[in-house]
Amino acid sequence: MKILKYIFSGCALFFFSQCTDLNEEPYTFLSPANYYKNADELNTALVGVYDGYQNGFNGYYKYIMYLEVLTEFGSPAYAKDDVQLWNVWSDMNNSDKMVITNWDDAYNIINRANLVIGRGANVEMDENLKKRYFAEARFLRAATYYNLVRMYGGVPIPETFTEGLKNLAIARKTTEETYAYIIADLEYAEENLPVKSDYKNGNVWRASKGAAQALLGDLYLTRGGMTGDKSYFQKSKDYCGKVIQSSQYNLQPNFKDLWFWWNTNNKNGIESVFELQYGSVENEYNNNHVMFGVNITETTLGSYMYHRFGPSIQHYLSYGNDDTRKEGSFLTRVNVTEKGNPTNIIQTIEFVPEDKGFFPGSKGWKTASPGNLKFYDRTESSASLKKPQTNSYAIRYADVLLDYAEAENEINGPAAAYTYINRVRNRANLPDLTPGLGKEDFADAIYRERGWEFVGEGVLFFDELRTNRIGKNVANHVKWGNDNKINMYVNNPLQFIPSKNFLFKIPRYDLDSNPALIQNPDNVSN
Numbered sequence: 001m002k003i004l005k006y007i008f009s010g011c012a013l014f015f016f017s018q019c020t021d022l023n024e025e026p027y028t029f030l031s032p033a034n035y036y037k038n039a040d041e042l043n044t045a046l047v048g049v050y051d052g053y054q055n056g057f058n059g060y061y062k063y064i065m066y067l068e069v070l071t072e073f074g075s076p077a078y079a080k081d082d083v084q085l086w087n088v089w090s091d092m093n094n095s096d097k098m099v100i101t102n103w104d105d106a107y108n109i110i111n112r113a114n115l116v117i118g119r120g121a122n123v124e125m126d127e128n129l130k131k132r133y134f135a136e137a138r139f140l141r142a143a144t145y146y147n148l149v150r151m152y153g154g155v156p157i158p159e160t161f162t163e164g165l166k167n168l169a170i171a172r173k174t175t176e177e178t179y180a181y182i183i184a185d186l187e188y189a190e191e192n193l194p195v196k197s198d199y200k201n202g203n204v205w206r207a208s209k210g211a212a213q214a215l216l217g218d219l220y221l222t223r224g225g226m227t228g229d230k231s232y233f234q235k236s237k238d239y240c241g242k243v244i245q246s247s248q249y250n251l252q253p254n255f256k257d258l259w260f261w262w263n264t265n266n267k268n269g270i271e272s273v274f275e276l277q278y279g280s281v282e283n284e285y286n287n288n289h290v291m292f293g294v295n296i297t298e299t300t301l302g303s304y305m306y307h308r309f310g311p312s313i314q315h316y317l318s319y320g321n322d323d324t325r326k327e328g329s330f331l332t333r334v335n336v337t338e339k340g341n342p343t344n345i346i347q348t349i350e351f352v353p354e355d356k357g358f359f360p361g362s363k364g365w366k367t368a369s370p371g372n373l374k375f376y377d378r379t380e381s382s383a384s385l386k387k388p389q390t391n392s393y394a395i396r397y398a399d400v401l402l403d404y405a406e407a408e409n410e411i412n413g414p415a416a417a418y419t420y421i422n423r424v425r426n427r428a429n430l431p432d433l434t435p436g437l438g439k440e441d442f443a444d445a446i447y448r449e450r451g452w453e454f455v456g457e458g459v460l461f462f463d464e465l466r467t468n469r470i471g472k473n474v475a476n477h478v479k480w481g482n483d484n485k486i487n488m489y490v491n492n493p494l495q496f497i498p499s500k501n502f503l504f505k506i507p508r509y510d511l512d513s514n515p516a517l518i519q520n521p522d523n524v525s526n
Helices: 039-056 061-068 083-087 103-120 127-152 175-192 209-227 230-245 313-317 324-329 380-385 397-412 415-427 439-454 460-466 470-483 508-513
Strands: 006-010 022-026 074-076 272-276 309-311 333-338 341-350 392-396
Touching (some): 039 103, 039 272, 074 313, 175 209, 209 392, 272 397, 309 313, 397 415, 439 460
Antiparallel strands (some): 006 022
């Protein structure tokens, strides 16, 4: 595997350490004699694990783009990166092309975590603090493996950090073995991490006990959905219940206040269970805006904008007009200003659904769908520095509430689950869900609610798999686009219907560099 190549020395990458001067050296140049000598150096290495995670997953635009465009919630908006081919599931068994590109990133994160744990064992420091650092590293390692196992199935699990170019031939574990490893990491994290409110001195961004419990809740919900074993739903409910009962989190009263576009003081707020940190500095700004923009250079929008993919028109039209998440999530109107004079508006462009994604539309909109403003930074510094600093949520409290409702419904039916979905709906200015629904109808309602709540946040593809909706929903969505002659769908029919057991191909270059790896079998259209 082309993995595990570097470890960081010098200053930590992101602004938690107030330092942005990064020196990167090949790991073979570092030895226990000149690094990992004290708690500060161990913390620096730990911050590098966080940085790796933000660059590899929720903070990496292609990861979210490729996953969400495979669902009915996303669609290509400005043909780039072959997104229009992903949208119709073209050539999905091609290990040279149609693969998720963060396999290397994942094993970079894992190796950084293994280095903290392995080298940290000999560091003389406060033992409780050392356990906490190890717990943070194991949480991030677990989160990384959780993303991998859902995309690829069982994966290689290195027993320690890489010290050279030898012993890189590591065979895959089974899916069950991979999950067992993840669970052990998260149980250690739960035991040794503090609750969020116990973090002081600007450390609230770190992984907490609640983050480990929330991830375990989501993991067991996935296991229940994928295996049909009802005992997993009870474990999911138990862990989500711990987060709810902790009183550490709550819904942000106003949905808009979750997003930097509307509220620049929103970072690490009451709804944040775990989020990825960004600052307006080199190597540290959030690059997700490149896929959710409007393909326009407009200083009042902040940084430069592209629009490679966006929320599908079908999904955008599914929102009720009273749902505050519609205005809170989507950019549909832009004032274009005179260059050098942002107070002088020379044109207003607007997304019009009836244009069916053809651009520029009847009101000048320049791409095929609305913009998703959840990652926008429209501040003046973003426009001048081209470094958006909006954070990305990895786990929100709304996710915990809806996970709990889903698990409760699977175990006991809807009666006691209404409370949790209604909290999310009421925050969006929607009435309580229709009472008296049966189990299947209630499950459908949760799924729809998750789509309205989490579009663009990188979780909906896994919801589709877990609930076995992906084949039917993708087929119906692409047919809708074809039938309604939506731009990017014209003469572009669905080429493959996935099943809930769909697995991505391991990238060819990793197979070639690790002789112990065995490729996933070809997926069969459902």
